[in-house]
Amino acid sequence: MASSLPDIDAFRHVMGHFGSGVTVITSRDEAGPVGFTASSVASLSLRPLLVMVGVSDGGETLPAMRESGAFAVNILARHHQDLALRFAAADRADRFADVSVAAGSTGSPILSDALAWLDCRLHAEFPAGDHVVVVGRVEACEAVAGEPLLYYRGRFGGWLP
Numbered sequence: 001m002a003s004s005l006p007d008i009d010a011f012r013h014v015m016g017h018f019g020s021g022v023t024v025i026t027s028r029d030e031a032g033p034v035g036f037t038a039s040s041v042a043s044l045s046l047r048p049l050l051v052m053v054g055v056s057d058g059g060e061t062l063p064a065m066r067e068s069g070a071f072a073v074n075i076l077a078r079h080h081q082d083l084a085l086r087f088a089a090a091d092r093a094d095r096f097a098d099v100s101v102a103a104g105s106t107g108s109p110i111l112s113d114a115l116a117w118l119d120c121r122l123h124a125e126f127p128a129g130d131h132v133v134v135v136g137r138v139e140a141c142e143a144v145a146g147e148p149l150l151y152y153r154g155r156f157g158g159w160l161p
């Protein structure tokens with residue numbers, strides 16, 4: 001067992017072993033839809049229905065989530081790997097190009113092709129180092145049958161039951 005504190009690389013390596021789903025968090029600002037790829041997403045509470053997202057402080061989407069007071073969690077399907085990379089790329093210009101979206105009841109964009117989605121009102125936020133924990137109160141959610149996109153040790157994959 002190591003006795004000194006782990007560094008960032010060690011932390012990333014270890015946390016990479018925590019396999020996760022992949023989402024695109026969407027919101028809206030004056031210019032239109034915004035969004036980014038996120039795997040730091042978890043179910044948080046049943047009464048009320050809450051989800052949490054770890055959002056980088058300094059990104060483009062966080063100000064839109066704050067201003068609109070709303071966001072959507074779009075859970076990606078296996079065939080959405082390109083979309084996951086596009087919504088994570090530094091060039092934000094074409095993220096929504098050719099992506100079909102519909103406005104949820106909060107006004108946040110819902111990806112029409114998502115495996116599942118949750119439309120949320122911003123409930124609370126907590127500073128957490130270089131990220132912010134954003135808590136959303138779920139106003140609507142839906143899922144369809146299909147295979148999820150998964151992320152494990154820096155690689156995308158599918159689900160083999």
Ligand SMILES: Cc1cc2nc3c(=O)[nH]c(=O)nc-3n(C[C@H](O)[C@H](O)[C@H](O)COP(=O)(O)O)c2cc1C
Pocket residue numbers: 022035036037038039040041054055056058059060061062084085087088089090092151
């Ligand atoms: C698989 C994957 C998961 C990611 N998860 C998160 C996450 O949970 N939170 C986050 O802030 N960024 C996450 N990122 C990085 C963002 O997608 C990336 O920094 C993006 O450019 C941020 O967009 P924005 O600055 O427009 O908000 C992830 C990237 C990938 C590829």
